[in-house]
Amino acid sequence: MSQEQIDILQRALKREKAARRAAEKILEDKSRELYSLSEELKISNAKLEDIVNEKSSQLAGVFENIIDAYMVMDLAGNVLKMNDAASDLFGYDIAHEALNVNSLIYPEDTAYAFESFSELIAKGSFSNYTARVYRKNKEVRWVQINASLIYDKSKKPIAAQGIIRNITELKSLEEQKEKIRNALEKSNSELYEYAHVVSHDLKSPLRSIDALISWIKMDNEGKLDEPTLQNFKLIEETLETMENLISNILAYSSAGSETNISQEVNLNETMEDLHRLLFIPEHISINVLKKMPTIKGDPTKLQQLFQNLLSNAIKFSNKDKGIVEIDVVEEASFYQFSIKDNGIGIEKKFHDRIFKIFHSLNKSKESTGIGLSIVKKIVDLYEGTIWLESELGKGTTFFFTIKK
Template sequence: MPNTKSYIETTPLLNDKQKSVFFDSEIQKSLDNFIELVIKIFDATACSVLASPIQTPIELCQRGSKITLTKDDLKNSSNTTVNINSNILRVVTPINLPSHVQFGWIVFERQSDIAFTEKEKSIFSTLKNGLINQLAQRRRLLEATDNVELQLMISELNKDLVCIKDEHFKIVYANDAFKNMYPENMQNNIIDCTTVENYEDDKAKNFLAQDKIALHCGFSQIVENLCRPNGSSFTADTVKRRFEDRLGNLYILTVSKDITKKEQLINKIEAAQSELDEFTSIASHDLRSPLNAIKRLLEWISDDCKDMLPKEHLENFQLVINRTNRMQVLLEDLLSYSRINGCDGTLANISLDAIYFDIKELLDLPKTLTVNINANNQLITIPVIPFKIVISNLIGNAVKHNDKKNPIIDISLLPDENYYVIEIKDNGPGIEPKYFSLIFKLFQTLQSRDDVEGSGIGLCIAKKHIMNYGGKIEVTSDGKLGSTFTVYWPKK
């Protein structure tokens, strides 16, 4: 059966060969009853209801003698009374739906010696309005039916386990995915049972615990391990929600999503993270201790032999010590990088001025450095520790690569609705645009490590912290007049 809305509110669905219209049987019944009333009440010799498709009017229902009409007869949009001849009086009136779409026309004829009185016009108008209301109500009912059918189809196609239980926890509906958990010989027995009829009391009580929570509180959600009838188990994210029908009967909608693969991946990630943490712990002890011992030994030898060795040998000795220091910095940076995901994310309200005051004592900043903070002491709500690491690395990077006698760094807080936008600008040599994609990678430096000490990890650590919190970092520079790093930290 075609959707009634497509028939009433646009044009009828026509079979061009038979010149007939297909629509709901209840609508046909309403039209038949209407015509019978018109013939009886107004002593009509003929009555017809026509639909208004794009081209030719189509007769939907007719009683009595044949009524011959032309297109001109249907042009008038208001009630029209016409004397066809000395014997016949014709009434033509449009049927306009509440949606302001013209459904069609009502036409009836009777003997012309009987005048169409004002009282009859009022009665006819009442009958017509009743017909229009019946058509509109039937359309709404069919639309509701279509919506229910659509929802059922969506439910049946859903791969999640979907069922509806009544207030006694008996299943009144289950989709195909739910039924297919059971052997074929059991699928017809699912409806009107709780599926725990054969459980022991304690086990049944535990199984229905979330149903009871949903029934009394309106909602429940749990990640649980479920067992299929065939004995296999799976992990499900189960949501239960209470609802009621128009009569006030309570029901529970249950949707269980199989998240077994997701949980397995999470377990693998957690295991890998645990191994990484273990490696970090070993590295921090087993690598740092011998490295410190090597450094101390080199320093002792240098102090004891500095008056005995030639200048060239002393320079080589100092070079070895510097390389040892670099290895120590690299180790510390690698450990910091591996611990990013475990960094304390406690939020605090703090200003950029206060952040810089805290970190400047930890940085080896030259006395000639000028740092300008343009934030008006505005408070920002951020995870302090990772944010300080980001700002510290960006300032340290700006100082380390600055080739000016009087380095300048401008730190600004820019207005934005969704992010704290922090701009860090320096007057250093700048970065050529072709290197923008390299500077945030591990161990990447644009200058020799003998010229500029560094591990090549600082910017990478900064970017990873920013991305962990859903932010981003951008760099702009012409490669000559300094660089500008812009941090977008989400407001939360």
């Protein structure tokens, strides 16, 4: 072999050694990098495992400590899991006995139960399912259920889960409330009818007395002296006061009663009607500051409400120029009305008392102390509030609200 061939082989061998060293260096670096990544993965996996265990422990704690009953079932209705609250509610221990939800369904609610299950399958959930169920001992309970489907990785439904709330006591209270409400409605209706009968029976003798006095005066015209005529006048005024009192008591008994009448009431027309109905002295002006709204309600009760407040404002005006202002402010869920006068005013200590029946600050024969109590009952009927601001000698403003 020539020297040239030997030199070629030596150079090739040198290049091969250099390449091998370079490859070994690359492998060594990659091995070190892989080892480092492996160690990092071990640390990450350990942390992830800790997190999973922690979350699993938390979920298990939540599952067991939910106040309401919690249940998981397969799509055939077989109960797979239930918490302690569910075991207490239904009386079953699924660790030792099989349970299918079909055995819990109250017979009369079967159709509703299957409709709700169909909704669960179609929509993936349902809420506020309210029905009766059986316990293991056949006791009946009312429950409210919110349920949803459980899916596998391919989004296929494999089970259902539900939160079940025992509302038996609440349902019982609702039934009692309904019975009481029906009894009260019947009682109120009977009392209202009785008030009408009593009103008629009381007014009849008053009218008879009034008629007898008129006949006596006619039969003895010119024969009666002035003191006797004055006494007869006092009797007639007393009879009128008593009749007004009876009428007002009847109005009070019906003011706060529920009414089936609910129609659109244009309060602008109500104001016009009151201008014609009320006696308004020439020195008193009634001003409606804004266009009044149209609200839903009983037109008679709403007229009664404004009429009583306007009558009071007129009655207790003591100025040479009496002014009554009617205003309204529209809020999101209600209207706030105000009726302002420049009359005698009301002391602060009487502001709460004047809404009580028979409480009148003015002891005149025209005042029975019922008008403002009627106003209060009507405002209460429409779920509103009423209050006043007043200053002696300067006037009073009554405010009240009516829900939209």
